[in-house]
Amino acid sequence: xxxxxxxxxxxxxxxxxxxxxxxxxxxxxxxxxxxxxxxxxxxxxxxxxxxxxxxxxxxxxxxxxxxxxxxxxxxxxxxxxxxxxxxxxxxxxxxxxxxxxxxxxxxxxxxxxxxxxx
Amino acid sequence: xxxxxxxxxxxxxxxxxxxxxxxxxxxxxxxxxxxxxxxxxxxxxxxxxxxxxxxxxxxxxxxxxxxxxxxxxxxxxxxxxxxxxxxxxxxxxxxxxxxxxxxxxxxxxxxxxx
Numbered sequence: 329x330x331x332x333x334x335x336x337x338x339x340x341x342x343x344x345x346x347x348x349x350x351x352x353x354x355x356x357x358x359x360x361x362x363x364x365x366x367x368x369x370x371x372x373x374x375x376x377x378x379x380x381x382x383x384x385x386x387x388x389x390x391x392x393x394x395x396x397x398x399x400x401x402x403x404x405x406x407x408x409x410x411x412x413x414x415x416x417x418x419x420x421x422x423x424x425x426x427x428x429x430x431x432x433x434x435x436x437x438x439x440x441x442x443x444x445x446x
Numbered sequence: 447x448x449x450x451x452x453x454x455x456x457x458x459x460x461x462x463x464x465x466x467x468x469x470x471x472x473x474x475x476x477x478x479x480x481x482x483x484x485x486x487x488x489x490x491x492x493x494x495x496x497x498x499x500x501x502x503x504x505x506x507x508x509x510x511x512x513x514x515x516x517x518x519x520x521x522x523x524x525x526x527x528x529x530x531x532x533x534x535x536x537x538x539x540x541x542x543x544x545x546x547x548x549x550x551x552x553x554x555x556x557x558x559x560x
Contacts, residue, residue, distance in 0.1 A: 363549070371536055373489075373551035419488060423549070429494075429502065432477045432542035434549060436488045 330355045332422050334437035341410045342445050348395075349405045349440050351420030359425030362396070362403045363434070368416040376418070379403065381425070407442075415444045448473055448541055450552035458558045459529055466525045467555045469539030474519035476542075480512070483536040483554070492537075495522045529559045 331354045341347035353362070364376040379387045379396050386394050391411075395404045407414055420437040424430040449472040459465050469478065477496055481489040492512055493503045501514040515523045526533050539552040 365551075371483075371554045371556070373538065373540075373554075375548055375550075378548065432479060432549065433491055433494065434479075434481075434489070434540070436490075438488050 330357070330360075330422050330424070330435050332420050332435050332437040334420055334440050336440045337438070338441045338443070340443040340445060341407070343410055343412060345410055346406060346408045347410055347442065349407075349418055349420075349442070351403045351405070351437055353401050353403065353420070353422050353437075355401070355422065355424075357424055357426065361423045361425060362394075363421040363423065364392070364394070364403075364405045365419045365421060365436075366414075366416045367419065367439075373419075377405065410444050412444050412446060415442055417441050448475065448550040450539055450541060450550055452537075452539055452552040452555050454555060455553065456556040456558075458560060461530050461559055463529055464525055464527045465529065465557060466523050467537050467539075467557075469522045469524070469552055471520045471541050476519070478516065478522045479540040479542070479549075480514065480522075480524045481538045481540060481551075483538065485534065489538065492524070526557065529557075531559045533557065534559045 333352045360381045362379045366374045366376050377389045377392050391408045393406045417439045419439045421434045451470045453468045480492040483489045491504050492507045493501045495501045495514045495516040497516045513525045536554045538554045542549045
């Protein structure tokens with residue numbers, strides 16, 4: 329079974345600074361997807377960024393980028409120019425690329441609470 | 447993207463009663479998923495609901511406690527039966543459209559059992 333580990337329960341950053349959230353995962357599969365989700369106090373799960381395992385290039389979405397190290401099974405999220413609205417719980421998630429009964433199921437890490445200081 | 451609504455958004459229920467949560471999607475989807483998020487915790491998959499077949503439950507979750515219906519390709523319900531305070535959680539509906547990488551979530555239902 330796949331596992332996802334976020335070793336930072338809480339992180340903080342000053343507004344306009346850069347912060348990196350860590351995530352490691354364990355899998356024996358070669359085809360999979362990795363995601364970062366943001367959950368503000370409204371509890372709505374918002375997709376921040378995704379990475380396909382077969383792609384070597386790190387995904388970027390505006391101020392958000394990932395450092396995907398497939399051999400090390402590491403998937404960190406970098407938030408640049410942090411804004412007050414970035415404050416939320418961030419979850420790292422894994423999804424198998426296989427079909428059948430595994431299709432679409434997400435395995436989540438424990439989450440990291442990000443605080444942004446003005 | 448997919449727009450997902452859930453009803454109710456929150457509820458306070460007495461132990462021993464049942465609550466049915468509805469999930470409505472604005473487009474047809476093959477698979478719908480129900481997750482539970484206990485207070486301060488991560489999300490755990492309860493079951494996968496496919497239209498026209500029985501729901502598939504994850505380890506630790508049983509149909510008698512969490513019966514699921516999936517009458518069509520845009521709607522599903524999750525019932526939390528014979529509730530106890532340990533069932534106090536946020537319940538989230540999620541969908542994944544075949545061929546699309548993204549997974550979308552509803553706004554969640556916050557359940558408190560007293």
